């Protein structure tokens with residue numbers, strides 16, 4: 274069953290959900306602290322040891338800069354992820370306890386030992402669709418680019434798994450490039466909800482821990498006037514700042530490997546090769562420890578790393594497309610080297626199926642919905658290029674590495690076909706059937722989520738599918754003809770569903786219609802985080818009412834489940850026409 278394969282990483286730990294919380298205070302969490310990054314990688318020798326390093330500057334060497342977050346003023350609790358707390362064994366009550374709130378709203382000065390009273394930020398390089406950029410940093414060198422507002426504050430081993438906790442919007446770092454280091458409540462709510470939704474969808478992702486907003490501190494951001502149809506924001510608004518904490522096995526990005534590999538290539542300093550090797554081995558420990566044997570040589574490890582990352586990245590992107598997700602800005606620095614979703618900024622879940630769907634006005638076609646496999650390949654290319662210097666004296670390993678690189682497109686294609694087959698409830702991919710479907714969906718706008726979910730009930734006729742049809746002019750112009758074409762497609766699909774190759778030639782292999790439907794409903798979610806659900810939630814939150822945020826948390830963390838009728842009526846719906854083509858709802862310029 275392809276889903277199992279799609280869900281192979283980060284599957285919820287069911288067993289831990291029944292045990293009582295083991296961490297009920299910040300002190301208890303503190304005892305689990307274990308700082309592998311700070312203890313094994315190189316610190317920038319120019320950094321201020323006390324972490325008061327907030328002005329933009331160039332960082333020439335080292336893997337991290339110690340930097341303290343800047344607390345937000347008068348923090349107020351907005352949300353925490355109950356699911357993730359349960360998985361970690363954290364008691365819900367600590368999310369609102371004074372010391373936890375203080376720490377995860379940016380004040381780590383009272384962190385209980387052995388937690389450290391200093392956080393860290395990392396530099397990384399930027400590449401866009403496989404092209405290296407250096408000029409986006411104020412020094413035109415790339416040495417000022419990295420975590421500009423993301424500050425990690427804790428690494429801990431919890432229930433035998435290592436987790437890094439990172440504040441987003443935690444204030445300025447040397448990589449802030451003159452910006453304020455803050456995130457606003459709007460973008461923080463989006464990221465918070467999306468991370469937990471994505472996890473519940475079975476797609477590898479950074480997780481959301483907690484979210485606090487400042488009652489008094491605001492920053493200005495460009496945004497849209499109510500109902501604006503212009504592509505770019507037309508005004509500056511003042512928004513409350515917030516700090517959300519996200520959690521992952523590591524936050525190492527492809528861009529980080531690229532940074533060190535560029536330094537090797539340019540022979541920037543004598544330790545460049547050593548620093549590249551260190552970050553790669555650290556990545557393996559943090560993200561690939563369970564699949565790469567520590568006793569292997571570096572050359573062997575590098576080859577395995579590339580193969581495993583290729584496998585994860587291709588699964589990830591196939592999963593994104595399965596659930597209708599568009600990352601929007603799939604740069605090398607937004608591509609986690611552990612192969613999970615990272616940086617929910619200009620993302621969106623498509624409603625109308627559109628291969629070119631791209632919610633971010635600055636993103637361009639290259640990062641659009643169905644181009645994500647190609648964008649992923651570009652990121653993989655940069656990853657591969659960053660690893661190559663490590664194999665310079667190992668021609669056999671280098672050859673293997675190069676083969677892994679050149680095989681990317683085939684692996685991606687295989688995963689995509691398996692994904693489409695699973696969405697259609699079929700054991701194998703049927704190119705003609707799929708391409709007819711794609712043509713129909715493009716010609717006659719359908720809601721991607723609703724269409725596949727309705728199909729999952731194996732309808733006898735197109736009646737139920739019509740729930741997903743947007744009454745666009747192409748349909749309205751000749752509904753009879755359109756219905757006929759849909760009926761023909763449905764008949765072909767139904768005959769495949771009922772054919773022995775799908776149901777199995779003999780009774781032992783056969784999947785009943787009921788079983789096919791059940792499996793399809795595990796692949797095709799009922800609920801997806803549509804932007805027009807999120808907008809009122811963050812608008813209410815801005816006025817201090819978090820009830821819609823909570824409601825969305827509940828609904829969107831059970832995306833495959835049938836939920837009560839009132840939930841279905843509210844959230845299993847086509848996008849209302851008045852929300853189409855509206856700035857901030859259908860697209861956005863900036864996400865921070």
Ligand SMILES: Nc1ncnc2c1ncn2[C@@H]1O[C@H](COP(=O)(O)OP(=O)(O)OP(=O)(O)O)[C@@H](O)[C@H]1O
Nearest residue numbers: 419420421422423449452453454455616617618865
């Ligand atoms: N308000 C800000 N202050 C300082 N740096 C910022 C700010 N907004 C974005 N950046 C930095 O600009 C770069 C590009 O921004 P992008 O939108 O990809 O990242 P992000 O959403 O902040 O971060 P992440 O990738 O960590 O989720 C990142 O390195 C980010 O740290």
Ligand SMILES: [Mg+2]
Nearest residue numbers: 606607616618
């Ligand atoms: Mg980013």
